[in-house]
Amino acid sequence: MAHRLLDLGFAALLFGASIFLWFVADSFPESRRFAQADADYWPKIIFGIMALITGVLVIRSFLEMRRSGDAMQGAFTMSDDFRYTALRIAAMGGLILLYFWAFQTTGFILATFVFLVLASFVIPYRNMGMRFLFAATFTVALVLFFTRALELPLPRGVGVFYDLNILFY
Amino acid sequence: MLEAYGSALAYLFGNPSSFLLIIFSVIWGIAFGSVPGLTGIVGVALLIPFTFVFDPTAGLLLLAGVYVGSTFGGSISAILFNTPGSPEAACTALDGYPMAKNGQAGKALGIALASSAIGGIFGTIVLMLLAPPMAQFALNFGPPEYFALAVLGITAISAIGGGSVLKGLVAGLLGLGIATVGLDPITGTERYTFGNLSLLTGISFVPAIIGTFALAEVLQRAGERVSTKDVITDVSTKLPSMKEFLATRITLLRSSVIGSFIGALPGVGATTAAFISYSEAVRWSKHPEKFGTGVAEGIAAPESANNSAVGGSMIPLLALGIPGSATTAVMLGGLTIHGIIPGPLLMETNTQLVYTVFIGMFIANILMLIFGIRMARYFALVLKAPYALVGPAIVVLCMTGVYALNSNIVDVGVMLAMGAFGFLLRKLKYPIASFVIGLVLGPIAERSLRQGLVIADYNYWEFAARPITAILLLGSIASLAYGFYGQWKRHQQDRQSQVAAKHAG
Amino acid sequence: MLSLKTIPTAVALAAATLLSAPAALAEDYPSRTVEVIHAYGPGGGTDRFVRAVAQPFEEIAGQSMVPIAIQGGGGMPAYANFLQRRTDGYTMKAISPDQIIAHVLGRQDMGEFQPLARVQYDQGMIVVPADSPFQTIDEFIAHARENPGDLTVGITGAAGFDDTAMGLWNIETGAEVTTVPFGSSEMVSNTLGGQVDAMHEEFGPARGLIESGDMRPLVVFSDERLPVLPDVPTAKELGYDVTLGRWRAFAMPADADPDHVTKMFDLVSQAVASDAYQEVQEQAALQYRSVLLGPDEFAEFIEQEIATYTEVLTALGLVE
Secondary structure, X not given: OHHHHXXXXXXXXXXXXXXXXHHHHHOOOOOOOOHHHOOXXXXXXXXXXXXXXXXXXXXXXXXXXXXXHHHHHHHHOXXXXXXXXXXXXXXXXXXXXXHHHHHHHOOHHHHHHHHHHHHOOOOOOOOHXXXXXXXXXXXXXXXXXXXXXXXXXXXXXXXXXXXXXXXXX | OHHHHHHHHHHHHHOOXXXXXXXXXXXXXXXXXXXXXXXXXXXXXXXXXXXXXXXXXXXXXXXXXXXXXXXXXXXXXXXXXXXXXXXHHHHHHXXXXXXXXXXXXXXXXXXXXXXXXXXXXXXXXXXXXXXXXXXXXXXXXXXXXXXXXXHHHHHHHHHOOOOOHHHHHHHHHHHHHHOOOEEOOOOOOEEOOOOOHHHOOXXXXXXXXXXXXXXXXXXXXXXXXXXXXXOOOOOOOOOOOHHHHHHOHHHHHHHHHHHHHHHHOOOOOHHHHHHHHHHHHHHHOOOHHHOOOOOHHHHHHHHHHHHHHHHHHHHHHHHHOOOOOHHHHHHHHHHHHOOOOOOOOHHHHOHHHHHHHHHHHHHHHHHHHHHHHHHHHHHHHHHHOOHHHHHHHHHHHHHHHHHHHHOOHHHHHHHHHHHHHHHHHHHOOOOHHHHHHHHHHHHHHHHHHHHHHHHOOOOHHHHHOOHHHHHHHHHHHHHHHHHHHHHHHHHHHHHHHHHHHHHHO | OOOOOOOOHHHHHHHHHHHHOOOOOHHHOOOOOEEEEEOOOOOOHHHHHHHHHHHHXXXXXXXXXXXXXXXXXXXXXXXHHHHHOOOOXXXXXXXXXXXXXXXXXXXXXXXXXXXXXXXXXXXXEEEEEOOOOOOOHHHHHHHHHHOOOOOEEEEEOOOOHHHHHHHHHHHHHOOOOEEEEEOHHHHHHHHHOOOOOEEEEEHHHHHHHHHOOOEEEEEEOOOOOOOOOOOOOEOOOOOOOOOOOOEEEEEEEOOOOHHHXXXXXXXXXXXXXXHHHHHHHHHOOOOOOOOOEOHHHHHHHHHXXXXXXXXXXXXXXXXX
16 A cells, blocks of 8 residues: 555655764764763754664564555555645645745745735636635735735845835835 | 732723723734734734833733733634644644534634633733742742753653554654754754754744644645535634533643743743643543544643743743743833833832733733634634635745744745645654644753753753652653553554454454 | 835835936935844844834934844844845844854854944843852852862853853953853843852843842953942953953945945934933943944954954864
8 A cells, every 4th residue: 555655665764864863963063061961962862762763663664564465566556536636735835836936036926926826726716706806915915914014024036026026015 | 919909900990091902902912823923922022112102001011912812813823724823822723723624613712712711811810929939939940840841741742642652752753853953052053954054043933833734734635625615614603611611620720820830931931831731631631542633622721821821921020020931021122111120129119010910911811702702703704715715825824924023034945844744744644743742842851951961060860859850750751651551552452442343243 | 004104106116216226326315214134033132222223213314224133043044135135225234243253153254244333332240149159259260260160150042142251251260160051031040040150141131130139240341340330340350351242233235335334324323322212222221331333443343353252262162
């Protein structure tokens, strides 16, 4: 089953990561004054224990998978339902990353409006006009609330976007 | 003292506008608390310039009202959208949102509100009656005691989550581990920044919880085929019935006591109080495995604790001039501008100011009940809107709030990373509660352990051989063992019943 | 809703045209809001400092000045934001010893700043709880010399300003103490509760506890005794050159127009001289040695600070 494989993979990843981070801690610069409980003291405890437990988890999920070995055949076939879900989540995740990039580059207004419109297509919804109306209203309301009422700065973007945004806030 | 209350009442009735101020500040506080990213600290800080218009007493009333309101406000969005509006409310989302998803949003909000008011009033009464002795008692808490307290909270991880114990522990350790990113609290050296100087202060708590809760939730719901907007149907907020209420009375009392005391400890505030009392609620519960699925105690514990911590954190501020939390630190700055010198003499020389604030906070908690119901109802209307609009709007609000909090784009990046990570943890059934407890209590545990060791000259025996520390540490070990035993026993029972079912089938 | 001013679109438009012009005329400067970036929380000491200057500044310059709080990241995000912005005279940065430390540690470069005005200059003290066995600084020093590292002193933050001040104390006096880094309020409660022997704190935040008799200052790190504490000796009069204090100041980008620098310093110095600002400064008990330094004197002062901090941070093992 796919989730068993994922479980094993994640536990193995954490096991590897905790060993790696333990050694990173080992290479922290030493402090003369606090040598007896230095910067690596606590992280080494944490990642040491974590390596132990995730090690056990890896072995356990491996054994479980062996036990139900025949279930492995279905591991790589995705059901339609799963594919649909994964696609939606990936689309939303991608849009959020795009928004994060645009947030800094084009400034708040443009990025937010476009994101609100695009993201509303990920989830089934019929009313086309409402999408745009809502996106516009919400963007304007936020700009007014943050920059006027609270006087907190919003990102202005870079280059030509900076000049454009400075007209508004 | 009676005389002091007399003059305080005389002030309040002599300045009827002060009642308006309290009303305004509670509403402002609830609003601030409920917007993700905008915390009570920002709410208080933004109002400080406006306090110049008023006399110091009215100014402090305004700030205290915001503090009271914002601590509750965060729970509204935590319950309705799994988006903790303020860090104090992160813990409330653990059971509040599942309860709302079970179709009982109104009940969840009602419990949160009633617990908040009770906790808040309890904290205020402690503040009124016990401020100087409590402040003195809190001074006995040095680094070893802080460490033991944090450990006590962390060990509850062993009892949390109906699933795998090992996964619970790993989730907790992940939280503890992530909390070590940034500048070392003792030596000031960089840890796990991998050359990225923007990570120097590490993974800030507010972006981290907004990511793990809110963003992960939006991702989750984006993948659902059926629109779940119909699931949360009951949005009318009503206070819990007397019977429901009495069922949580012990949790309420325990959490209020924990909250007001932890609030009184300088440097730890409402967020820690909420998590520790949640841990205790799980530990003492007869059905610990149900936590996280929407149980009343899981909402009552953190909400009563974080609100009683509000009164608690005013204790060291008013009795000693030491702020008990980040918000009271900002309030201290506000007092100074008004020419008031906070310190042990404040309660003697400015009796009217201090006692007016006591009464003001009392009124604010009662007003919170009234306005809280109303505001929660307005907020709940959002649930009727289609998720295609609400989901993206939550993302935008989280991004904007987190950005505006520190104007720091790195925080937004942290939030996104933690969103993806939280989503993964959820999918793989690692309990989020343990993860967040590790994240909150980890820094306190590490810092105070190492401070204590420096003071004790690295003598572990000297570190632990202090009455309060020893009791708390022994208690943690006992409960850790008991937690494992309980989980093991449940596991055995499950297996037996499975076997029995198989045989029967 | 609560906005104090709504900037009319016309002004904003005018500002935009000015922006596109290569250099704004000095007479018209400043013609829009001046933004002061700082690396601390809203409502914190630096935020209040900028606001205190901003209030009279607005009356004098006819333009507002607003603090932009870019918290966290050891001050790096604030620094990065400051460098990212264009040099047009409308972006300033509030700086403090933290920038000097970041410079010495190689994280920031003081060369990116055009020093404008040092406004506040505070003084630290060693403070003990009332029941401490040490009545005078001499007893404290004597004990520390006999038992190096035995005395613990609470400080705020790790490898920061307090650490440097106490590090300099250790170097200058040879009376070595062990520093224990805390958050600022925990530092006070741990000192009051007797968990540590003493703390390093400025006069302003500690005065409530001093006036009530819960704490006693033993020594003050300044050139002269504080008029409010006539009996507390300075380290200098005991023969130790420890006068390191926290300061708050304004800086502009290194390539700022010299005319803008002159004009801005003129405006800031008027604002600082105003009664409104002076009152706020006195309420925070920061008036004792807060002498306003102009661009040149301030630049010199920064040079000296860098030298001192480099020496101490090297001795502490934080710089190679």
